Amino acid sequence: MKNVIFLLLIGLFPRLVWAQLIGPEVPQRPPTELDRKIDTFLQASIDMVRQKLLNPSYAGTPYAATAPTPGDVLALNLAIQFHNQGLVNQIIHYYNPTSNRRIQPADPTTLLATSDSRPGPTAPPAKAPFLSHVSLLYGVQLIGKGSKTTYKSGTSTTRMTYLEIPAYILYNHDLPSNKGRLFGGIGFYLAYGLWGTIKDSDNTPSVSAFDKNLGYKRFDAGLAFTTGYQLPQGLRVSLAYELGLVNIDPIAGDYDKLKNRALSLNVAYSLHKVTALVKKK
Template sequence: MKNARWILLLLLGLWSIGGRGQNPPLIGPKVPPPPETPLLDPQGDRALKILFNVSVDLAKQELLNSSAAGTPYANRDAVGTSLRYNAAILLLTGVNQLINNWRDFLNSPHSYRSPNPPDPATLVASIDGVPEPVAPTDNDSFLNHLDVAYGLQLIGKGGKMGTSTTRMTYLEVPAYILYNHDLPNGKGQVFGGLGFYLAYGLGGTITDSAFPGSVSAFDKNSGYKHFDAGLLLTAGYQLPQSLRLSVAYELGLVNLVPNGGAYDKVKNRVWSLNVAYPLNKLTALVKKK
């Protein structure tokens, strides 16, 4: 009996040491944690998508001047378009996704706005394992139809004025707010929106059929300004297979030649026909080949 008593005391001591610091057992069904929503999820509808975009552009330089009156440049027919191309990497995500990510960041332990640890006394009502009622998500809310698109692109601009042709290459940062609408029966999605762009001229040339050679489009003394900015308009259609087709228009707001004499104001105008495809799917196709 004495040995049985010591064995019983030993088992009780081991049980108390092993169970120390552990939470009391929950009563009721175990509630699984909510699934994580990754920021970068190529398969998610509202998560961040990375798109590779190419386009064919019709570029033009709009003349908005008064001193050109009486010169060949007063003739609007003397201003023509130039065929250019661009390539871009675009990031596309839902507005709700951005809001949720921002909230998660503010509530994370690494955030300066992270709340203090909860008082255990306030958790008594929640340890029974019974989940609180959760309001259903409103999939038809306005924010669920909004996307944010931004990225980096190399884009060609310029145009024709009389006998001269200008070709310029810009590094550009576009940003859009897009409204999207899902078509019935899974037939794809239509979208449209507006935004702005900031661009910096990397290089370019001006040629004239009446003179040999070319000059730099961004010459320090008589060339165009490097900086450009303006508004963006776009509309398009996304196929169920994720291929996106769209048209876009760039309305330049910066006067490229503020001291241009007869060229009082010259601003960039670009029409683009775009094709975009998820970068991860594109790389997968390349690897298969």
């Protein structure tokens, strides 16, 4: 019997101590429409891409005059994006469930004396907190990358298609009089190379861009920056820049690094509105 009591105390003691430390469980409020609000966009882009050659081993040597010069090429980008405007507020209310029930007292200096029965003026609403302007933008896209490199003997054009997952933290500023929204933010991307070619100007057969012996690494990742404007009707126009951080050249020396760069002009529109237009036709 003593052993049974001892085992019960061992099992109950941590729970009793934990309950004293954190207190009773606070009931969570049900999710609101704002918490569940996710706008879905279909985005098309024109990208100016290149492969940036960093720290070439021949820099400052007599071979520098024959160094290849990477140039820009145009590529296309098609994406589906999800703009979550309620997740940040949901996280705030999860850790502070009473925040949405706080009553802001009226400022006595704004109250006027009156003899009629109509309600008097109330305090002006407090300025919206910073985090209420923050949202998450993420999605999946097919993006073209590559470069047109000029050598002494000719040119070589590389075109690659990646499956990419970008994610941004955005700050949104709604313009007055319902004139739209400005936004901008920073994020990251993860990408995996699907297919591509390397074509030389001497009419030799093209080579797979991700060939095990002559091609590039399939994995890519880096930082991403974006800024843009959203019309009241939902159309979004933005610029984005991807700064690759992964050396995609598997045969580069200790000092040579080749990294992707991409500048995108993006146009996005609500996927729900696009499907509605298609159904009407």
